[in-house]
Amino acid sequence: MDVDPSKILVRYNVQKEKAQTPEEMAAEMYPSEEPAKTIAAAIFEGEEDDVIEGLEKAIEGGADPIGLIDDVLMPGMKIVTDLYDQGVIFLPNVMMSADAMLDGIEFCKEQGAAPKAKGKVVCHVAEGDVHDIGKTIVAALLRAAGYDVVDLGRDVPVDEVIAAVKKESPMMLTGTALMTTTMYAFKEVNDRLLESGIKVPFQCGGGAVNQDFVTQYELGVYGEEAADAPKMADAILAGKGLAQLKESFHKH
Numbered sequence: 001m002d003v004d005p006s007k008i009l010v011r012y013n014v015q016k017e018k019a020q021t022p023e024e025m026a027a028e029m030y031p032s033e034e035p036a037k038t039i040a041a042a043i044f045e046g047e048e049d050d051v052i053e054g055l056e057k058a059i060e061g062g063a064d065p066i067g068l069i070d071d072v073l074m075p076g077m078k079i080v081t082d083l084y085d086q087g088v089i090f091l092p093n094v095m096m097s098a099d100a101m102l103d104g105i106e107f108c109k110e111q112g113a114a115p116k117a118k119g120k121v122v123c124h125v126a127e128g129d130v131h132d133i134g135k136t137i138v139a140a141l142l143r144a145a146g147y148d149v150v151d152l153g154r155d156v157p158v159d160e161v162i163a164a165v166k167k168e169s170p171m172m173l174t175g176t177a178l179m180t181t182t183m184y185a186f187k188e189v190n191d192r193l194l195e196s197g198i199k200v201p202f203q204c205g206g207g208a209v210n211q212d213f214v215t216q217y218e219l220g221v222y223g224e225e226a227a228d229a230p231k232m233a234d235a236i237l238a239g240k241g242l243a244q245l246k247e248s249f250h251k252h
């Protein structure tokens with residue numbers, strides 16, 4: 001027997017719930033005023049040309065290029081990271097949006113004085129490990145939040161991490177490891193930093209890493225999600241020390 005389900009639903013007055021698409025959810029989060037709305041949409045769609053076009057129009061209209069970074073580009077990217085945190089959109093979307101937003105930041109920097117970075121963060125993937133997608137997101141989110149990121153790349157020898165920390169004096173170091181064999185490099189980094197008297201907060205994450213492992217070394221703070229990296233950098237800026245960072249970012 002052929003049954004038309006929509007007729008049954010109408011008869012019993014059942015409302016069919018219409019699921020929202022990611023685009024519709026994003027549109028509800030865009031700011032109402034222009035050019036912020038158009039630029040936020042261009043970031044969400046990963047359309048760098050449209051981001052630049054929107055910025056050009058705003059600057060022609062008298063907007064301060066550096067102000068646009070904080071007031072328009074960052075809030076636009078936040079919509080993308082919020083939707084990623086909620087599981088609405090996926091990795092490739094975040095990467096495309098981050099690229100479009102970073103192009104926008106470069107454009108604004110060229111048009112005005114470079115903004116004063118909130119602080120410097122060194123990011124790396126553990127020695128022996130080539131899995132760098134998570135680290136790239138961490139670096140993009142930190143940049144989007146206004147931090148100056150020194151990205152050492154993947155499979156970074158412990159010696160190079162130590163040398164970079166000594167050279168750059170970052171407010172924070174991040175490490176990513178996707179393999180149970182490579183994550184032990186973090187302990188070595190920790191010990192070598194302590195030997196040199198450097199007590200930089202060292203946030204570690206990536207598929208293989210868990211909180212139990214990270215609590216085994218003094219400088220380690222576990223980061224479950226990429227979005228925890230800018231949150232921790234902000235906490236350091238707000239004056240939190242290692243013990244308080246562990247308190248805030250570790251599950252008890």
Ligand code: B12
Pocket residue numbers: 091128129130131132133134135137138174175176177178179180181203204205206207208222223224225226227228229
């Ligand atoms: C893609 C991938 C690859 C790609 C990597 C490409 C690249 N450029 O990264 C390629 C094909 C090269 C590859 C190679 C290998 N891979 Co591989 N790979 C994967 C796979 C499928 C996905 C990993 C990934 O990118 N996930 C997505 C990212 C976004 O996740 P993430 O890095 O964990 O990051 C998230 C969080 O952890 C967090 N995060 C990450 N870092 C940080 C840092 C901070 C500070 C914070 C706050 C948060 C944070 O933020 C991100 C999002 O929120 C996994 C399987 C899986 N399902 O995980 C296997 C996997 C990781 N690979 C594995 C293996 C064994 C290998 C190989 C050895 C295979 C081989 N025999 O040759 C080689 C390794 C070579 C090497 N020396 O590194 C194993 C590791 C097993 C283990 N536990 O040790 C896995 C788990 C597959 C498996 N089930 O066996 N791989």
